[in-house]
Amino acid sequence: MRLTIFRYNPQVDEKPRYESYEVEHHPHMKIIDALQQINERYGANIAYRSSCRAGQCGSCAVLANRKPVLACRTDVEDGMLLEPLRNLPVIKDLAVALQSARPRIASLRPYLHRGGSTPGGVERIELSRLRALEKPKACIECWCCMSSCPAHTHTKEFAGPALFRLLSRFVHDPRDVLDRLGIAVSEGLYLCTTCGTCRAVCPQQIDVTEEIRQLRHRVYRRELMP
Amino acid sequence: MPELVDDVYQCDVLVVGGGGAGARAAIEARRHGADVLVVVKGLFGRSGCTVMAEGGYNAAFSFVDPSDSREHHFEDTIIGGRWLNNQKLVEILVEHAPERLIELERFGAVFDRVEPEKYDQRYFGGQRFRRTVHRGDRTGHEMMSALKEEVYRLGIDVLEEVAITRLLLADGAVAGATGLDLIHGRFLLFRAKAVVLATGGAGRVYAITTNPFQKTGDGYALAYNAGAELIDMEMVQFHPTGMVYPPSASGLLVTEAVRGEGGKLYNALGERFMLRYDQERAELSTRDVVTKAIYREIAEGRGTEHGGVYLDVTHVPDEVIEQKLGTMLSQYLDVGVDIRREPMQVSPSAHHFMGGVRIDPECRSSVPNLFACGECAGGVHGANRLGGNSLAETQVFGAIAGRSAALTASKRSHARIDTAALEEEHRRIYRFESGKGELPYTLRAELQRVMWEKVGIIRSRQSLEEALRKISELRQRVEQVGVESGLRYNLQLLTAVELENMLLVAEMIARSALLRTESRGAHYRSDYPEEDPRWVKNIVVSRADGGMLLRTADPVITKMPP
Ligand SMILES: Cc1cc2nc3c(=O)[nH]c(=O)nc-3n(C[C@H](O)[C@H](O)[C@H](O)COP(=O)(O)OP(=O)(O)OC[C@H]3O[C@@H](n4cnc5c(N)ncnc54)[C@H](O)[C@@H]3O)c2cc1C
Numbered sequence: 073m074r075l076t077i078f079r080y081n082p083q084v085d086e087k088p089r090y091e092s093y094e095v096e097h098h099p100h101m102k103i104i105d106a107l108q109q110i111n112e113r114y115g116a117n118i119a120y121r122s123s124c125r126a127g128q129c130g131s132c133a134v135l136a137n138r139k140p141v142l143a144c145r146t147d148v149e150d151g152m153l154l155e156p157l158r159n160l161p162v163i164k165d166l167a168v169a170l171q172s173a174r175p176r177i178a179s180l181r182p183y184l185h186r187g188g189s190t191p192g193g194v195e196r197i198e199l200s201r202l203r204a205l206e207k208p209k210a211c212i213e214c215w216c217c218m219s220s221c222p223a224h225t226h227t228k229e230f231a232g233p234a235l236f237r238l239l240s241r242f243v244h245d246p247r248d249v250l251d252r253l254g255i256a257v258s259e260g261l262y263l264c265t266t267c268g269t270c271r272a273v274c275p276q277q278i279d280v281t282e283e284i285r286q287l288r289h290r291v292y293r294r295e296l297m298p
Numbered sequence: 299m300p301e302l303v304d305d306v307y308q309c310d311v312l313v314v315g316g317g318g319a320g321a322r323a324a325i326e327a328r329r330h331g332a333d334v335l336v337v338v339k340g341l342f343g344r345s346g347c348t349v350m351a352e353g354g355y356n357a358a359f360s361f362v363d364p365s366d367s368r369e370h371h372f373e374d375t376i377i378g379g380r381w382l383n384n385q386k387l388v389e390i391l392v393e394h395a396p397e398r399l400i401e402l403e404r405f406g407a408v409f410d411r412v413e414p415e416k417y418d419q420r421y422f423g424g425q426r427f428r429r430t431v432h433r434g435d436r437t438g439h440e441m442m443s444a445l446k447e448e449v450y451r452l453g454i455d456v457l458e459e460v461a462i463t464r465l466l467l468a469d470g471a472v473a474g475a476t477g478l479d480l481i482h483g484r485f486l487l488f489r490a491k492a493v494v495l496a497t498g499g500a501g502r503v504y505a506i507t508t509n510p511f512q513k514t515g516d517g518y519a520l521a522y523n524a525g526a527e528l529i530d531m532e533m534v535q536f537h538p539t540g541m542v543y544p545p546s547a548s549g550l551l552v553t554e555a556v557r558g559e560g561g562k563l564y565n566a567l568g569e570r571f572m573l574r575y576d577q578e579r580a581e582l583s584t585r586d587v588v589t590k591a592i593y594r595e596i597a598e599g600r601g602t603e604h605g606g607v608y609l610d611v612t613h614v615p616d617e618v619i620e621q622k623l624g625t626m627l628s629q630y631l632d633v634g635v636d637i638r639r640e641p642m643q644v645s646p647s648a649h650h651f652m653g654g655v656r657i658d659p660e661c662r663s664s665v666p667n668l669f670a671c672g673e674c675a676g677g678v679h680g681a682n683r684l685g686g687n688s689l690a691e692t693q694v695f696g697a698i699a700g701r702s703a704a705l706t707a708s709k710r711s712h713a714r715i716d717t718a719a720l721e722e723e724h725r726r727i728y729r730f731e732s733g734k735g736e737l738p739y740t741l742r743a744e745l746q747r748v749m750w751e752k753v754g755i756i757r758s759r760q761s762l763e764e765a766l767r768k769i770s771e772l773r774q775r776v777e778q779v780g781v782e783s784g785l786r787y788n789l790q791l792l793t794a795v796e797l798e799n800m801l802l803v804a805e806m807i808a809r810s811a812l813l814r815t816e817s818r819g820a821h822y823r824s825d826y827p828e829e830d831p832r833w834v835k836n837i838v839v840s841r842a843d844g845g846m847l848l849r850t851a852d853p854v855i856t857k858m859p860p
Contacts, residue, residue: 083786100544100633111789112739119787121341123510126550126629128439129344145632163481164786170341171458171481183451184406194359195403196414205408209443210436213344245406 073097073150075106077118081164088162091116095148103143103154104132107166119164127275130212133157133219134166140216142275157219159232170215176231180259182238185250201246208241208283210276217270217280223263230260233270233280240283243290253291261287300717302724304484307457309335310707311700312475312490314462314517317346318438318689319672320496321445322398322696323703327494328452330704336454337477337488339461339497343442345512346498347650347673348692351438352553352625353422354430355409355693356686357395361416366427368392375687376858378424378584379652379680380819381834382530385856386659387678391687391694398693399431405451407444409433421558422685424584430686435555435625438689460486461516463795464723465493465524468713471666472524476723480792483785485724489715491707492667494699495521495655499673500803504648504754505746508537508551514796515803517674521655522802526663527840529676529851530653531803532810535683535820536755538588540647542606547633549647552626554685556611556642557581559622563592564608564641565600571607586682586820589646593755596645606643646755650688652679652820653810656838661699664840667706671699677836680853681819730794733780738794741772741779745797745804753808758825762812769805776801805846810837813848834860 080088132143135155160168217233224232270280311327316338358371371392410418433440459480477486500515501507539552575591576583654676752765781790816830835850
């Protein structure tokens, strides 16, 4: 089977090019296996990220036929086109500068802000709250949603689904007292078109669109309509 | 700044590794006033085993089984480790594990509960009580998210995708390190008053492993080359249940929580064979026992069509599988198997290094200013680790290492960097770019294969000597390795640098395994199949002028003699 791969080293290449490679296929072969095989057989030295191979670390997302997927969980197909995620600078080939998102994440103050003193011993958390935290905390930060969100692609005033997921993780946390809704509004809460693309591409099946809807609902209840 | 260095970083405490142990060490060092820099070969919190840990964290809270206690946790750990554990370190582990877990919730984690103020705890192999605290089957991910939040809160600097390649010494003490920056291809110098190694294990020296790509044993090689002692390197845990099919999934972990939640093992004849090997504990026996049992069933022809055995949870209610084993469910769905309806096929996979840098209770190595914690350190688990003890280890000893390093750093100033050593390291790394020969991948694959076949679950004098011959052949061939020269994200160059570390670690394992003429815990010698009471000894490895030096030492025993 043949794969076509985006090749680009911004340091030396004027513009990106596409190269095709022949891959020896085996059942349920994942994209990551194909990339490894290409690098080992042809010395192609394609740059890509990978770590756990098991869908848990979120390092290996790429575009496969223009759709963002985890390379370790997605079967390769004949003729598949592999490209780097969108909306981030390319370091080389399929590796993008995930690090460039860090300042904006930091500006969300992504850590618990507790009111008052913390209790000694095991903290009291209701079981229903635990369940509500499950999905928003399952995010592996693979950036599939960030790469495909039309609103975020159009304007960076909309911080993007992954960052709203992060905010909603704190909103659902009974221990957090910071005004996350205020942050959400200033990060473009109302620029989301609720198209559902983020939900469709999320390998963890997190319904970020629903999280955003709930954030809006909470803002509405606080009569903070912009 | 020496000419060949592209950039210099200066800090009080340099933490090498961004998994659970490294992150926890950084937090504690920062709390003690140190200026901390964390350097991570991959992405922070996402390039180690911690984020993959599924089953849970052992802490004797006795919420589910009131008769559990720290004493019992201690005893189970020593019995599981076949008396090679450093009992002082185990005392510290069981004593601090609960408070460190509560602290993770302070940082932002939440763990499953049976009541609002009581954690749920599950069975794990080799434990007489339900002790393992968890968050579904993504416990490590939950921990790592909380640690990352705390690192953000404290404003700790993190440098990602930089591999530390050498520790630099001044007057026999650690004074800094060199690093290879993957993103920009820069050669970096780090000046530090104290260094904490938290690079995890080396599962990747084996062909079949549960470990992520970054686990190439760099920390063991760094410590060894700096003159530090390592211990118990022959003790490699093969997890009984890795995926066997398809090839792309080979080795991926099938968490012990599957058996903790009631999963049963069957051979191709439909026999629940574990009853023959350990009638009392059956599937929940210690890992060394279950691994050898599965290995035997397969070797004796009772394996499945893909060369594994069956692990069955079809009798467990769907809701339990979906909630408690969701990661496993999707991992198998990805390859077309619905574990709610059909059994999994599993076989052993290289999983965990019990051995590592020899530390004292303050996490000091035998080299001044050098500390180690987490899987990179040795001594806590002895000859076999109990599932769930490692996550606890990362937090308990991460905190200790961070504090010790900060205290040491507060008493010293930066030492002079030896430019000759810097130059030598620069030459060592970039010599690969002038080579014309093989790609490092070929050699790596050969090493992984020989380690799996000759230094794996079953070993013998003959197999170990063959492996050592192969390792020295590969070492010669490394000199001919040639990689592309190119600054950005040069995976070939990184692989070549890792390969040298892997060869060193492989030799430590094989030599130690050859010296241990008995079978104990994870180490099984077909030519010495019995445990030998005279071998209640640790094997200590260090670097000497003529090569690798091995000696034996008595384990630290505080209250539970063999
Ligand atoms: C799939 C899986 C499941 C597991 N489940 C459990 C469980 O349920 N319970 C349990 O107790 N244990 C479990 N374990 C074991 C446990 O996860 C590990 O022992 C533990 O997490 C190790 O933590 P660590 O911080 O020492 O290393 P890791 O988390 O592996 O982190 C190592 C870090 O070092 C970095 N690094 C490596 N080399 C370099 C270098 N040269 N320069 C800079 N950085 C470097 C890596 O990038 C990484 O960030 C599991 C292990 C695996 C593989």
